Amino acid sequence: xxxxFVLVFVVLIAIGFDFTNGFHDTANSVAxxxxxxxxxxxxxxxxxxxxxxxxxxxSLKVAATIASGIVSQTSIIMPVVFGGLIGAxxxxxxxxYFGIPSSSSxxxxxxxxxxxxxxAGGSAVLWGxxxxxxxxxxxxxxxxxxxxxxxxxxxxxxxxxxxDSSTKSLGMRVGQIGSTSLLSIAHGTNDxxxxxxxxxxxxxxxxxxxxxxxxxxWVVLVCGLAxxxxxxxxxxxxxxxxGQGFTKLSPTQGFASQMTSSVxxxxxxxxxxxxxxxxxxxGAILGSGVGTRKRSVRWSLAGRVxxxxxxTLPASAICGALAFYGQRxxxxxxxxxxxxxxxxxxxxxxxxLSRKDKIDAHNVNDHWGEHGEAFEGLPEPTKVKV
Amino acid sequence: MTxxxxxxxxxxxxxxxxxxxxxxxxxxxxVVLFSIAVYSLSIFRRSDTTVAVRSMSAIVMSTIxxxxxxxxxxxFYIIVNK
Numbered sequence: 001x002x003x004x005f006v007l008v009f010v011v012l013i014a015i016g017f018d019f020t021n022g023f024h025d026t027a028n029s030v031a032x033x034x035x036x037x038x039x040x041x042x043x044x045x046x047x048x049x050x051x052x053x054x055x056x057x058x059s060l061k062v063a064a065t066i067a068s069g070i071v072s073q074t075s076i077i078m079p080v081v082f083g084g085l086i087g088a089x090x091x092x093x094x095x096x097y098f099g100i101p102s103s104s105s106x107x108x109x110x111x112x113x114x115x116x117x118x119x120a121g122g123s124a125v126l127w128g129x130x131x132x133x134x135x136x137x138x139x140x141x142x143x144x145x146x147x148x149x150x151x152x153x154x155x156x157x158x159x160x161x162x163x164d165s166s167t168k169s170l171g172m173r174v175g176q177i178g179s180t181s182l183l184s185i186a187h188g189t190n191d192x193x194x195x196x197x198x199x200x201x202x203x204x205x206x207x208x209x210x211x212x213x214x215x216x217x218w219v220v221l222v223c224g225l226a227x228x229x230x231x232x233x234x235x236x237x238x239x240x241x242x243g244q245g246f247t248k249l250s251p252t253q254g255f256a257s258q259m260t261s262s263v264x265x266x267x268x269x270x271x272x273x274x275x276x277x278x279x280x281x282x283g284a285i286l287g288s289g290v291g292t293r294k295r296s297v298r299w300s301l302a303g304r305v306x307x308x309x310x311x312t313l314p315a316s317a318i319c320g321a322l323a324f325y326g327q328r329x330x331x332x333x334x335x336x337x338x339x340x341x342x343x344x345x346x347x348x349x350x351x352x353l354s355r356k357d358k359i360d361a362h363n364v365n366d367h368w369g370e371h372g373e374a375f376e377g378l379p380e381p382t383k384v385k386v
Numbered sequence: 387m388t389x390x391x392x393x394x395x396x397x398x399x400x401x402x403x404x405x406x407x408x409x410x411x412x413x414x415x416x417v418v419l420f421s422i423a424v425y426s427l428s429i430f431r432r433s434d435t436t437v438a439v440r441s442m443s444a445i446v447m448s449t450i451x452x453x454x455x456x457x458x459x460x461x462f463y464i465i466v467n468k
Contacts, residue, residue, distance in 0.1 A: 058462070132398055133398075136398075136402070137402070140402055140406075144406050144409065148409060148410055148413050148414060149413075151414055152413055152414050152417040152418075153417075155414065155417065155418050155421065156417050156418070156420075156421040159418065159421035159422060159425055160421050160424055160425055160428075162425070162428075163424055163425050163428040164428050164431075164432075167424065167427055167428040167431055168424060168428065171420075171423070171424035171427055171428075172424065175420050175424075182458065255417070255420070256417050259413055259416055259417050259420075260409075260413040260414075260417070263409050263412045263413035263416070264405075264409045264413065266461060267405050267408045267409045267412070268405050268409075270464065271401050271404065271405050272401075273398075273401055273402070273405060
């Protein structure tokens with residue numbers, strides 16, 4: 001009875017994380033489409049939501065990696081999984097408020113590592129897996145995406161140099177609708193699996209599933225629905241940063257960056273390498289700016305986002321460890337309830353603060369700097385001809 | 387202290403390289419092909435081009451569309467079957 005209560009609570013928190021993952025990462029799929037007006041903001045978000053759900057059912061390779069490659073499964077107990085989720089949600093909500101496109105995957109992995117360190121020390125963390133499957137791809141992903149998107153944008157720009165502007169705009173916007181769909185599927189297949197991996201960890205920790213067991217079907221369904229619901233809400237603050245902050249996106253850039261992102265994510269997902277979709281999408285958008293004739297990119301903003309990426313893993317690890325210790329202080333069952341209450345209160349405060357300068361579908365494409373963004377005061381990128 | 391230690395390679399260069407090369411070929415390939423299709427569409431829509439040129443543009447557009455769709459379907463087929 002005790003275990004069932006804790007398990008149910010942890011699964012609900014995991015679904016909550018999946019929901020925050022959805023709205024935090026909506027930008028990865030739709031920001032260029034919204035920024036160039038290829039689709040209306042609400043339409044783009046609804047399309048992305050439906051396709052995230054489809055993507056969740058395509059593959060389970062990354063779920064297996066999350067469940068087995070980061071921490072020792074034999075050392076996992078339910079409070080570790082809980083602490084990890086709390087750390088990840090807290091970091092996701094904070095970065096969403098500031099409009100920072102940080103990695104939900106790294107927040108989750110960091111949270112689990114922090115809670116595990118608090119519980120069993122460094123020996124229970126598979127550092128080789130952390131370096132090889134998390135840190136190395138985290139460095140490689142944005143660089144690869146940036147390079148490929150820069151090449152793709154340059155080639156697309158040159159090949160369509162003599163195309164009349166209305167046909168070019170029409171063609172590339174149609175291409176953007178296709179690529180945003182593909183990217184949404186890619187996000188669903190890559191990110192929903194991470195929560196599936198965590199729920200699998202919880203089931204293993206509770207003894208409901210043997211270590212190394214396959215992810216149950218109901219977990220796949222629930223995680224797919226949660227990420228789709230989160231995507232439907234639309235994380236407008238981050239959509240604004242990705243779509244308006246780094247560069248002035250044209251339909252050609254939008255298409256090239258989205259196609260590159262979706263291919264990189266789907267390929268890595270297929271090979272069982274859990275890349276951060278945020279890192280890939282951000283890298284590709286920066287690359288699409290580099291691929292323009294004037295190389296117009298706000299590098300200062302990119303640098304600040306890069307710092308946030310570096311901080312994500314340790315910050316969420318600290319939150320995860322604090323959640324673990326806090327929960328231990330009150331005892332497992334009461335501790336879970338108390339820590340959850342603290343998290344909910346924190347989320348409500350952040351939500352209320354965000355309403356003071358509300359970003360939504362109506363003003364997401366406003367001129368950069370008009371809404372007192374965290375990175376205001378940066379120079380405007382040189383205007384690029386569509 | 388019964389922690390299991392799994393032999394995890396510190397850095398899987400092979401998978402990273404394979405993933406990068408596959409991504410490069412497919413993403414750049416699709417963007418290039420699509421751009422050629424947009425250029426062909428532009429020629430097709432011009433009023434001052436001959437029927438032969440317009441027909442050729444339509445064939446190029448159709449062929450490229452089929453190639454892109456086939457590539458994406460093939461990709462999904464591989465992913466789903468894994």
